[in-house]
Amino acid sequence: MHLEYTPEQQAFRAEVRAWMEAHVPKEPLVTLECREGYDQHVEWERTLASGNWGMVTWPEAYGGRGLDLIQWLIFEEEYFRAGGPNRANQNGIFLLGPTIMEFGTEEQKARFLPPMARGEVIWAQAWSEPGAGSDMAAIQSKAVRDGDHYVITGQKTWSSRAAFADWGFGIFRTDPDSKRHKGLTFILFDLNSPGITRRPIRQLHGDTGFAELFFDEVRVPVENCLAGEGEGWNVAMATAGFERGLMLRSPGRFQATAKRLVELYRAHEAEAPPAAREAVVQAWMQAQAYAWNTYAVAARIMAGGKIGAEASLNKIFWSELDRAMHRTAMQILGAHAELKRFGNGQINQWLEGYIFSLSGPIYAGSNEVQRNIIAERLLGLPRVGAG
Amino acid sequence: MDFRFTDDQLTLAETVRDYLAGTHGPEVLRRLDSEGNRDPAIWQGLVDMGLTALLVPEEHGGLGLGLVEAALIATECGRACLAEPLVDTAFVAVPWLVRRGETAELGAIAAGTRKVALPHVLNPWVADGADEFPGQLLQSVDPLRNLVMFPASGSADPHLLDLGALMSAAQLVGLAEAMLHQATEYAKVRTQFGQPVGAFQGLKHQLASCAVAVEFAKPALWRAAGALECLSSNASVHVSHAKVMATDAAIQTAETAIQVHGAMGYTYEVDLHFWMKRAWALAGAWGDRACHLKRIDQAVIGGTLPIGPEHTFA
Ligand SMILES: Cc1cc2nc3c(=O)[nH]c(=O)nc-3n(C[C@H](O)[C@H](O)[C@H](O)COP(=O)(O)OP(=O)(O)OC[C@H]3O[C@@H](n4cnc5c(N)ncnc54)[C@H](O)[C@@H]3O)c2cc1C
DSSP states (O other): OBOSOOHHHHHHHHHHHHHHHHHSOSSOOOOTTSHHHHHHHHHHHHHHHHTTOSOTTSOGGGTSOOOOHHHHHHHHHHHHHTTOOOOTTHIIIIIIHHHHHHHOOHHHHHHHHHHHHTTSSOEEEEOOBTTBSSOGGGOOOEEEEETTEEEEEEEEEEEETTTTOSEEEEEEEOSTTOOTTTTEEEEEEETTSTTEEEEEEOOTTSSOOEEEEEEEEEEEEGGGEESOTTOHHHHHHHHHHHHHTTSSSOHHHHHHHHHHHHHHHHHTTTTSOHHHHHHHHHHHHHHHHHHHHHHHHHHHHHTTOOOOTTHHHHHHHHHHHHHHHHHHHHHHHGGGTTOSBOTTSOBOHHHHHHHHHTTTTTSSSOHHHHHHHIIIIISOOOOTTOO | OBOSOOHHHHHHHHHHHHHHHHHSOHHHHHHHHHHOSOOHHHHHHHHHTTGGGTTSOGGGTSOOOOHHHHHHHHHHHHHHTOOSTHIIIIIIIHHHHHHHTOOTTHHHHHHTSOOOOOOBTTOSEEETOTTTSOOOEEOOSSTTOOEEEOOSOOBOOHHHHHHHHHHHHHHHHHHHHHHHHHHHHHHHHOEETTEEGGGSHHHHHHHHHHHHHHHHHHHHHHHHHHHHHTTOTTHHHHHHHHHHHHHHHHHHHHHHHHHHHGGGGGSSSSTHHHHHHHHHHHHHTTSOHHHHHHHHHHHHTTTOSOOSGGGTTO
16 A cells, blocks of 8 residues: 555646646536537537547557556546536547447557547447336347448437437347347447437436437448447447446546535535535545545556456445435525526536436446346345346 | 555455454354353464564564554454454554553563553443453443443543544444345345345345445545554544444444344344444444544534545545
């Protein structure tokens, strides 16, 4: 256990800090969930890329800096310290990127990764279907082989940012006679392909953060298939592991929220409900515990370890922490909590954050499903329905 | 920056775990409960493993290891529900005496011939202290704890409190892991409605929630051990943080474990009760939840500790 940063790590932190202070927009961007905000966030992705900060852990050849996970954590801490915006390309860089790195051919890596890191191509994840949410193996959308193309027909839904994004990645049934986890294939497609109709879906807050996608005989070249026909489930499970694991929600985000919550509490100490005080202290404790855990996991991975079903512990912890922090803020704000903008014109970010935090326990595999995974794979309890 | 244990530290913890698993199973707890709860042979076994000498500096005949190793072993003591006063003597009193330069008894402690119980004003009792502080004996809910009423002369030293609280937190983590394990194993073998009760989501999800609580109490414990070992300026806050998270994880796991056991869990016949009662006892020992929350509150809301993403290791 060595809990000091090296001089190189400190210098790296100073470099990130200086760049972020100079570049992070002074005013918060409009929410990523609407056209105007989406455009602002994509612009920000390109600014980040101009500083070569798109995805620091990737090899230089793919537009990264080849940095290790501790440097990544430092980057993220400074990113959130500076109030960096949400990443418009998070499903690309955090989910699909690592998946391509693991399963893609050299051609696919060279073709897809650099524009992803540069923020030139924004990706949407298209897995869920109306009848296949938690039960993803119930996927019905078909991809039928026709020469050197797949012809896709079907429907995907709740695809984040798909109303505006450039490309999508999904899993489709390539073997019409297959059932459940078999016969599925992981395919990348241009969202502007003929035959794709996007129907933006209004979310809880009223903006169109995700979309439904209708595929009507959409032709996709076979070289857009990742890891071979029929391998879709395995590839998707790897992607889901990245999603729940280290990358998607780095600790800096929650430490920043906890700090803002402490500041909010200080400003409203006199009228805050008594229980809020402990909840605020808990927020700091849990955000810190999450950060330390991430450092410990990062150190293990750097020493050759892997993260498996433990990722489900993470996903539950951060999503429930985020909801608890925002709930506490709403309680502290009292009668002001319902206001979309406060009297002084400022956006009520706690309200926006609270609404979004309610989706954390649902997306990336619901927390009930995560608890099943922990019980069955980490604790070894019998599977659902087992006699 | 490397927030991991060394291979040596992990091996040491594993050795102690295996030793205690082999020599200090539930049948030993039952025997101690019925026959007078200390056993010189158990103590001698711990001495022979070198555990009483762990933190004694080499020049006084010890191994000269640090609080990180001690916290790992205290976790194992919790897991085994060890009753002998190893933690209080070797992991609380020794580092406190060393820091004060009181070295006279270290050799005897290392050799296992001297046990030390230290009173602290926050504890209304002294555990295993009746020899040194004759007084009114108090009965704990934990049948394997021997308490004597707090004597007039107790220390109020915050460093002693930090050591006691850190080592309590470590034991609480071990207790929680043991209870989670016991409940899980029971859920696999108890059948109702034609299936193991552990197949029911109502139990699965409660146990999974305990696993989450324990998983995230651990890094807080390790952070605290690292901070107190190098006497970093914010060590007390980290210790309190560890104590609160470990307490909450242990109490949640205890309540879940009894629920999973059904009526069996409410009996003296299932061994779970030893672990549960130790958890209740240690939850209040060396500063209760309120006391430790207050220390964190003063640092975090009071503003004496820098907070935010860039201060992960403040
Ligand atoms: C903000 C947001 C963004 C999203 N972004 C995307 C995206 O970009 N791409 C994409 O493909 N999908 C996306 N999704 C969809 C998401 O993956 C699904 O919502 C999720 O998998 C749950 O599926 P469902 O909504 O159909 O709920 P259901 O599966 O219908 O679940 C309903 C309830 O039943 C519970 N439940 C289901 N199965 C079990 C079980 N086995 N045991 C116990 N309880 C169970 C669930 O936990 C939940 O509480 C997004 C969702 C949200 C909210």
